[in-house]
Amino acid sequence: MKKDFFSFAFLLVSIISSAQEFTRKDSLQGGFSFERTSFDVQRYDLNIAINPEERTIVGYNDITFKIVKNTSKIQIDLFENMQVDSIIFEGKKVKYEREFNAVFLNFEKQLTSGTSDKKLRFYYSGKPLVAKNAPWDGGFVFKKDNNNQHWIGVAVQGTGASLWYPVKDSQSDEPDFGASIKVAVPNGLMNVSNGRFLGSEDLKNGYTRWDWEVKNPINTYNITVNIGDYVQIHDNHDDLDLDYYVLRINEEKAKKHFEEVKPMMDCFQSKFGKYPFVEDGYKLVETSYLGMEHQSAVSYGNKYRKGYAGRDNTGTEIGLLFDYITIHETGHEWFGNSxxxxxxxxxxxxxxxxxxxxxxxxxxxxxxxxxxxxxxxxxxxxxxxxxxxxxxxxxxxxxxxxxxxxxxxxxxxxxxxxxxxxxxxxxxxxxxxxxxxxxxxxxxxxxxxxxxxxxxxxxxxxxxxYTTIPVLEYKIEKNKMEYRWKTAVADFKMPIVLFDSGKEIRLNGTNDWQSYKVKKGEEVSFENKKFFIRLIKV
Missing domain, CATH: 1.10.390.10 (Neutral Protease Domain 2)
Structure with missing residues (x-):
């Protein structure tokens, strides 16, 4: 499932094109060191309690993994502001050292390649970072709804899932056999996470634990919690379970607004194939922030409006024909999540x-x-x-x-x-x-x-x-047109579509000047709406 394909050409161009300086911290989070590539995560089992008043998390993550290269040291990630309480492996505490947001586990004995179903329990606690402007910056969102009930969410794409739980924080390794997310919250509140709801349990300490199960592989930044005074709206479409978790006050509004989901699913499944996470169902979960593509639990915060936050950001008015967040974030189920x-x-x-x-x-x-x-x-x-x-x-x-x-x-x-x-x-x-x-x-x-x-x-x-798009340079003298593509890339070839006296002509454009005999130069025009190009008459 995990493959190490990279294009050296694209890597080289990317490095040259930016003068931005990066640090050891960046490499630890974004790199593929031996301490990361020596093991393959099989499953996460997260079991935590969230205290809304104190804004704290306490609990553990059981990480099941397979060894793919002999090693006695692996890297698990957890933001440095969060506390490592202890790490247990085969009944013993594991020694560890921290560097920025990386936690390096040092095992007593070398772990041998090919061994699977290894499991460690990572206990942790702390106050996770709070987002200043979710989902554009990562962190938790602690708010209250109109009835003064706690309303909590999290969005960490780009920032990293290790902001709030211990994890191999890399898109290169999804848990092959899914995850479970068990979250205890104060009685009277509900937690909605990814996958299927397995049930809830009153812990007799003022908290109720809500248990969720994901069957499919899942991006670590997609694992989520949504805490609030939710009600569930259930529906089904062509054997796909559709569930909407919305604030109690918005139940009737949501029933009508989310009718858009069925034609959306019909469209996407006809073009992109079967919904990728049927086993986990499809959910929209109302959030206080605009939205995020959390797998099988899509975060929805567009306030039951058409467009993007109630406006059309294309200037065409067509964007007001649909709810941007519902459509865009669900599209991610195929592209980004699958x-x-x-x-x-x-x-x-x-x-x-x-x-x-x-x-x-x-x-x-x-x-x-x-x-x-x-x-x-x-x-x-x-x-x-x-x-x-x-x-x-x-x-x-x-x-x-x-x-x-x-x-x-x-x-x-x-x-x-x-x-x-x-x-x-x-x-x-x-x-x-x-x-x-x-x-x-x-x-x-x-x-x-x-x-x-x-x-x-x-x-x-x-x-x-490159920041420049292809430029079609052309010149016309009487009945002769000369044309070429001007690009930063050598050996660039792309069709040129022109209309000569109303007739569509397709030419093979290159970086070299070429000529074409036109009927009437003043009646020549170019197709530039179906292509992303610039036209320059020289």
Whole structure:
């Protein structure tokens, strides 16, 4: 399940393209040291109590793992502000040392490659960091609802799951056999986590423990808690359980608003394949922050409005036809949660496909033309400030252009392929081929190269690793047009679509000047809405 594929070319470009300096702390969190790669996590069993008044966590995580390389030392991660109470392995306390957010466990005897079902219990406690502006910065959110009841959530994408529990904090290793999340909260409150609800138990100390079970592999940043005065709304669609956990005051509003989920599921399953986590069900959980793609427990905080926080961020009005958070965050179930990037430097693999899924939903319900208008509206939000790919091995994401520019890459590829039947088969095959797998940029590129039988590598390279987009330079004199692509990448080839006296012509554009005889120069125009390019007449 875990594979070490990296593209040296993309790594080199990414390193050169940024002058940002990184530290040992960054390498410990983002790197793939021997202390991390020597073992493979099989399962997490989290058992904690959360005190809302004191904002504390106390409990343990049982970590089941397999040894893949002989070792006597492994790395588990826990933010340095959290307390390590003790670590137990085979009935004995394990000696450990801490460096920044890394905890290095030193075993008395060497653990031998091939041995599985090893288990350690990591006891811990402390006050986890509180987010200043979730979900854009990581941490817990402690709020009260309109009835003055505690309303608590957590979002840690990018920041790291080790902010609140001990874990191998890397997207490169998901627990192969899922996880259990047992969370005790004060009586009268409920905790909703990932997967299926197994039951609750009154602990006779003023707390009730809520038990949840995840059957599928899960990104560690996706493991979540949601504490509040929730009510459950249950539904089912084509044998998929749909559950909505909402604040009591919003129950009736939620029943009507979440009717959008069924056509969304129909659309996504037709284009991307079966919902990836049927065994764990699908949930929307109301949160006080805007949203997050927590696997099988999607965080929803859009306040039952259409658009993005009640507005259309494309300037097209099409964004007001649907609830952005429901659609976007659910799209992540396929792209990000099922298909996961090994390194967060490749987070475009999550965000590009998921942002594109918004337009897929629009196309399913409202047609191709509206989807293209929506996509073209997103172009206005592309900053071209930094490369889309971040720096590898140091827990560094690339530009937020991974969202809108990423979607433009896919729309451009669709029109390079120029065959919608082939395109949708390709997207479906991509989703199903890498279902529940951890991949990287090179794997994505190799897939599309193979499926299209084209060399798309320079196109991906230009869009992902450079802040400039392809520029179509052209000049027309009488009945002769000369044209070329101007790019930072050498040997760049991409079709050019033009209209000559109303007739569509496709030309094979390169970095070299080429010529084409036109009927009437003044009647020539270029297709630039279906491609993410610039036009410059020279």
């Amino acid at each position: 298909i996961t990037s090994k390194d967060i430097a490749d987070m475009w693999i999550h965000e590009a496909f998921t942002t594109y899924s918004e337009s897929v939903f629009v196309e399913c319900l409202y047609g191709y033309e509206k989807a293209q208008i929506y996509l073209n509206g997103q172009k206005l939000s592309v900053a071209n400030d930094r490369p889309v790919i971040g720096q590898y091995l140091v827990n560094n994401e690339g530009s937020t252009d991974m969202y809108y520019k990423g979607a433009q890459i896919l729309n451009t590829l669709r029109h390079i392929v120029n065959d919608d039947e082939k395109w949708w088969k390709m997207i479906l095959k991509y989703s199903e081929t890498y279902r529940h797998k951890i991949i990287d940029t090179q794997i994505v590129i190799s897939f599309f190269n193979a499926e299209t039988k084209m060399n798309l590598t320079p196109i991906f390279d230009q869009y992902l690793n």
